[in-house]
Amino acid sequence: xxxxxxxxxxxxxxxxxxxxxxxxxxxxxxxxxxxxxxxxxxxxxxxxxxxxxxxxxxxxxxxxxxxxxxxxxxxxxxxxxxxxxxxxxxxxxxxxxxxxxxxxxxxxxxxxxxxxxxxxxxxxxxxxxxxxxxxxxxxxxxxxxxxxxxxxxxxxxxxxxxxxxxxxxxxxxxxxxxxxxxxxxxxxxxxxxxxxxxxxxxxxxxxxxxxxx
Amino acid sequence: xxxxxxxxxxxxxxxxxxxxxxxxxxxxxxxxxxxxxxxxxxxxxxxxxxxxxxxxxxxxxxxxxxxxxxxxxxxxxxxxxxxxxxxxxxxxxxxxxxxxxxxxxxxxxxxxxxxxxxxxxxxxxxxxxxxxxxxxxxxxxxxxxxxxxxxxxxxxxxxxxxxxxxxxxxxxxxxxxxxxxxxxxxxxxxxxxxxxxxxxxxxxxxxxxxxxxxxxxxxxxxxxxxxxxxxxxxxxxxxxxxxxxxxxxxxxxxxxxxxxxxxxxxxxxxxxxxxxxxxxxxxxxxxxxxxxxxxxxxxxxxxxxxxxxxxxxxxxxxxxxxxxxxxxxxxxxxxxxxxxxxxxxxxxxxxxxxxxxxxxxxxxxxxxxxxxxxxxxxxxxxxxxxxxxxxxxxxxxxxxxxxxxxxxxxxxxxxxxxxxxxxxxxxxxxxxxxxxxxxxxxxxxxxx
Numbered sequence: 112x113x114x115x116x117x118x119x120x121x122x123x124x125x126x127x128x129x130x131x132x133x134x135x136x137x138x139x140x141x142x143x144x145x146x147x148x149x150x151x152x153x154x155x156x157x158x159x160x161x162x163x164x165x166x167x168x169x170x171x172x173x174x175x176x177x178x179x180x181x182x183x184x185x186x187x188x189x190x191x192x193x194x195x196x197x198x199x200x201x202x203x204x205x206x207x208x209x210x211x212x213x214x215x216x217x218x219x220x221x222x223x224x225x226x227x228x229x230x231x232x233x234x235x236x237x238x239x240x241x242x243x244x245x246x247x248x249x250x251x252x253x254x255x256x257x258x259x260x261x262x263x264x265x266x267x268x269x270x271x272x273x274x275x276x277x278x279x280x281x282x283x284x285x286x287x288x289x290x291x292x293x294x295x296x297x298x299x300x301x302x303x304x305x306x307x308x309x310x311x312x313x314x315x316x317x318x319x320x321x322x323x324x
Numbered sequence: 325x326x327x328x329x330x331x332x333x334x335x336x337x338x339x340x341x342x343x344x345x346x347x348x349x350x351x352x353x354x355x356x357x358x359x360x361x362x363x364x365x366x367x368x369x370x371x372x373x374x375x376x377x378x379x380x381x382x383x384x385x386x387x388x389x390x391x392x393x394x395x396x397x398x399x400x401x402x403x404x405x406x407x408x409x410x411x412x413x414x415x416x417x418x419x420x421x422x423x424x425x426x427x428x429x430x431x432x433x434x435x436x437x438x439x440x441x442x443x444x445x446x447x448x449x450x451x452x453x454x455x456x457x458x459x460x461x462x463x464x465x466x467x468x469x470x471x472x473x474x475x476x477x478x479x480x481x482x483x484x485x486x487x488x489x490x491x492x493x494x495x496x497x498x499x500x501x502x503x504x505x506x507x508x509x510x511x512x513x514x515x516x517x518x519x520x521x522x523x524x525x526x527x528x529x530x531x532x533x534x535x536x537x538x539x540x541x542x543x544x545x546x547x548x549x550x551x552x553x554x555x556x557x558x559x560x561x562x563x564x565x566x567x568x569x570x571x572x573x574x575x576x577x578x579x580x581x582x583x584x585x586x587x588x589x590x591x592x593x594x595x596x597x598x599x600x601x602x603x604x605x606x607x608x609x610x611x612x613x614x615x616x617x618x619x620x621x622x623x624x625x626x627x628x629x630x631x632x633x634x635x636x637x638x639x640x641x642x643x644x645x646x647x648x649x650x651x652x653x654x655x656x657x658x659x660x661x662x663x664x665x666x667x668x669x670x671x672x673x674x675x676x677x678x679x680x681x682x683x684x685x686x687x688x689x690x691x692x693x694x695x696x697x698x699x700x701x702x703x704x705x706x707x708x709x710x711x712x713x714x715x716x717x718x719x720x721x722x723x724x725x726x727x728x729x730x731x732x733x734x735x736x737x738x739x740x741x742x743x744x745x746x747x748x749x750x751x752x753x754x755x756x757x758x759x760x761x762x763x764x765x766x767x768x769x770x771x772x
Contacts, residue, residue: 132444133444135444135445135481135482135483136444137394137397137398137399137444137482138397138399138400138441138444139368139398139399139400140399140400140401141400151482151484151485152394152398152482152484153398155484156386156387156390156391156398157387160484160485160486160489161486165599165600165601166386166599166601166602166644166645167601167602167645168602168644168645168646195646198371199370199371199373199374200370200371200374202369203365203368203369203370203399204368204369204370204399206369207400228601229600229601280602280645284646
């Protein structure tokens, strides 16, 4: 009996060693693990394999601008991005990512197809208000139209992120971060969000998640 | 009396020394912030809230469950050591005569964890616990003792691409369901460690929780798979943790060992899981058949061999979206005890049934301020046991000032104890009211 179990442990070890493959590695400290592997083995646990995350705690990354992802991962890695997702989740995960892995992750998510999250009965008035700000802004109150930088379809360009289909809760939180904290320094958003009211932020967030055709 | 005083003073000094020690460690580790965390947090570099729902360890978030199911291998290898300490206070409404340390602050338990990633596919979670009140010396003093606590060694692989998503693995562990990722599993639903003292016998950790008759510190091997983040299945079998597996029962006295007959003591688990938005839900079932020798008896005598047959149903719901965390757990476990011929007083085939239900809802705000309400109910037959009917509620409030410190207060109110609203205390043979046992239990829980 004893030997059978010792054999079992040895077999388990051998199985472990034999199956250990860099293609399925979850090692965040190994520069040889490819970005695609990291996306599948680590990032997908929260952001979804194709970047269309289910929980609004985690932003949707599908179709995101590669340059924006690279900037964010770099800022998480250097602790320049200080809002709660940094210390809670991303600082640690990104701490030893190489520039090459970060570039690969940017490219990976930029190529995924974004899907609209299932929305349940968003208030049409709120959506209309969000659309108004997104498309036209309120020049008399210095509220800039979102699409001026983020594109008419909310698709983003370069370091300006894609916003369409993003979780409303994530957008609303980030607008708060820009407006009320120094959590994401060095972006034009601090000034842009300044004139927004609480209702504006809610409307923009709801509109971006739904982003009707 | 004077020796008792000395003893109390000595314990007082020990508690003070411990508190000072913990404060010193805390002060040293504070500036490191995110680094100042237990082993897994150091491995991933993440905060406790990433894996623990609203920061209320040990309950896992969906990501925490993935971390566990993938064998604790996410991240990078680091120093795989963490420590935990629990300070308790219990105050029984009407303590039975001779209840030691009622309404006293005590250092209850301390644990050392060796936990973390070993290779890309192998990881471990092992806990060794020091019980400060392991032995009652009978003169008012106690002696501490350490033994193997939960242990879970895993091999896991995750096959995920646009066509399929499978996690599969093997767990070598010493406690049925310790391998389970959900908090409604028997090994995890009870969470606050309580001191091994009579004054803590009615505190929430000692109220009825669903459990397996086999007990812990046994050795089991199980294989599991998780398909498409939807179906979880696990199948394993347990045996005595002796010979090559004796490290899994290290420190447990032979007379306290759970000795199983052979290796055919199957454990199984099936669960369905679904996530939508910030919500997730699991509905599952589990069971075990364990052939167990009566504690401390001769294992060569088949008349000492009994059997436990457990079947459980459990469910867990979580809503996690900062700043709110709402979780609910529901668990039901039935246990058929087939007594050994000797335990059955020479009557062959004597059995008893026990049914335990437990429900708990909790709310945590900003992963800092929380509360919970739990209901427990146990019933059973009385063929060869005292009427186990026990029921009541536990109300809890807790505060997580730093992510690795949790301070809580639980009040357990009994409507029934051992058969009814009044019962006969088996030690004193005096009648007591169930609500005499109502207990205020305070805990301070540290992990570094």
